[in-house]
Amino acid sequence: MTTRRTMIAGAAAAAAGLVAAPAIAQGLVEWRMVTAWPKDLPGAGVGAQRLADRIGVLTEGKLLVRLYPVGELVPGQExxxxxxxxxxxxxxxxxxxxxxxxxxxxFFSAVPFGLTAGELNAWVYDGGGQALWNELAARFGIRAFLAGNTGAQFGGWFTRExxxxxxxxxxxFRIPGLAGQxxxxxxxxQLLMPGGEIVGKLRAGELDAAEFMGPVNDAPFGFQDVAKFCYWPGFQDPCMAFQLQINxxxxxxxxxxxxxxxExxxxxxxxxSLAQxxxxxxxxxxxxxxxxxQFRQFPAEVFQAFGKAVGEVMTDAVEGGDDLVRRIAGSYFGFRDRTLLWTRLGEQGFANMRLLPYDFPRGT
Incomplete structure (x- = not known):
């Protein structure tokens, strides 16, 4: 009898060890988060780790998130x-x-000539965007939330004017997505390549221009060393939103x-993320x-040509989509139309006036 009880007790202990009994007893859950970035990439990569850590804090340690940078557990495109x-x-x-x-x-990341970071937040959080995003994400068995933003970006780095x-x-031009089309x-x-290859191609004369993620992320790669003309504004990405996708x-x-x-x-x-x-x-x-x-503004005729071409691409993409694509586009573009006047009278108007010459205190 003693031998049998000992064997049963030993088997139970072994089984408990296999399933991490202490975690189960305390109701702890550990999830895996893969990312599209190197772990130390300023902004995006650092922010992903901060998000993982914050989830652990807000759940009082009940939901622990282990982060796996791009390629460590899953190839980025997967x-x-x-x-x-x-x-x-x-x-x-x-x-x-x-x-x-x-x-x-x-519409939940970046649309050329679309919404700025503040406008995108307004649409997603209070303009019906999140409900439509939920509907789209459900098709793929996921939930998705805004989880970072680069804000405005450059129009690109050019080796010639x-x-x-x-x-x-x-x-x-290394430029992906709808803007490249x-x-x-x-x-x-239009040329496509990973961020780590861009500077080498510019230096070798195999590229004439490229855009990546904006000043904070461009600088570590050394764009400023190989392309001296930096054009603005970033028509292709008036902002670039990050997301957290969840099963x-x-x-x-x-x-x-x-x-x-x-959430x-x-x-x-x-x-x-945007503040940083x-x-x-x-x-x-x-x-x-x-x-x-040398910072250069795109000439007006070039910017207008960009806008016309983007309009054609967006129209084709929406008309070729299904009912949900058209409803999301209708909501997004409708919000864009309605917010143009307030942006002009509010932040844009103030920013323009702030550039006028007048005496004002200077900081350190």
């Missing part, structure tokens, strides 16, 4: 599939990477309080100036 099929529970990236699945994902539309013909209509040769079934299985904590952590990171980009960009720009970078 992040969404990994979340959908349950290989991992979360993925931090941008919805722009999911355009092959539906053009509607663009752009004086008019004619200068675009034959221009070899639009520029192809103007004679630009829908596992998210809905969480206690309501933990669901709320995940709150995403909203907090959305604010903190805006806080660090001025020093980066000062360094660019010191290194001889």
């Amino acid at each position: 992040n969404m599939d990994a979340v959908t099929n349950g290989k991992v529970e979360m993925a931090h990236g941008t919805a722009a990477y999911d355009l092959a699945r539906s053009p509607a994902f663009a 752009i004086s008019g539309v004619a200068d675009l013909k034959g221009l070899r 639009a520029l192809s209509k103007l004679g630009v040769v 829908r079934e596992r998210f809905e299985a969480l206690p309501k309080a933990q669901q709320a904590a995940v 709150a952590a995403c909203a907090e990171e959305n604010i903190r 980009y805006n806080a660090r960009t001025p020093a980066v720009l000062a360094d660019f100036v010191a290194k001889g970078v």
Whole structure:
């Protein structure tokens, strides 16, 4: 009898060890988050880790998130599939990477000539955008929330000046997505490659221009060392929103309080990420100036040509989509139309007036 009891006790102990009994007893859950970024990438990569940590804090340690940078557990282009099929529970990236699945994902990341970061927040949080995003994400078995933003971006780094539309013909430009498709209509040769290859191609003369993620992320790669003309504004990305994708079934299985904590952590990171980009960009720009970078504004005729081409591409994408794509586009563009006047009278108007010459205190 004693031997039998000993064997049963030993088997039970072994089984408990295999399933991490202490975690089960305390109701702890550990999830995996894959990302689209290197772990130390300023803004995006650092923000993903901050988000993972914050979820643990807000759930009082009940939901722990282990982060796996791009390629460590899943190839970056397979992040969404990994979340959908349950290989991992979360993925931090941008919805722009999911355009092959539906053009509607663009509206939750960056649309050329679209919404700014503040306007996008307004549409998603209080203009009906999140409900439409939920409907789109449900098709792929996920939930998705805003979880960061770069804010405004450059129009691109160029090795030569752009004086008019004619200068675009034959221009070899690393520019992905809808913007790249639009520029192809103007004679630009759209090229795609990972961020780590861009500077080498510019230095070797195999590229004439490139855009990446904005000043904070461009600087570490050394764009300023190989392309001295930096054009603005960034028509292709008036902002670039990051997202957290979550396996829908596992998210809905969480206690309501933990669901709320995940959503709150995403909203907090959305604010903190944009604040960090805006806080660090001025020093980066000062360094660019010191290194001889020449900031140039796109000529009006070039910008208008960009707008016309983007309009054509967006129209084709929406008309070729299904009912949900058209409803999301209608909501997004309707919000854009309605917010134009307030943006002009509010932030844009004030920013323009602030540039006028007058005496004002200077800081250190």
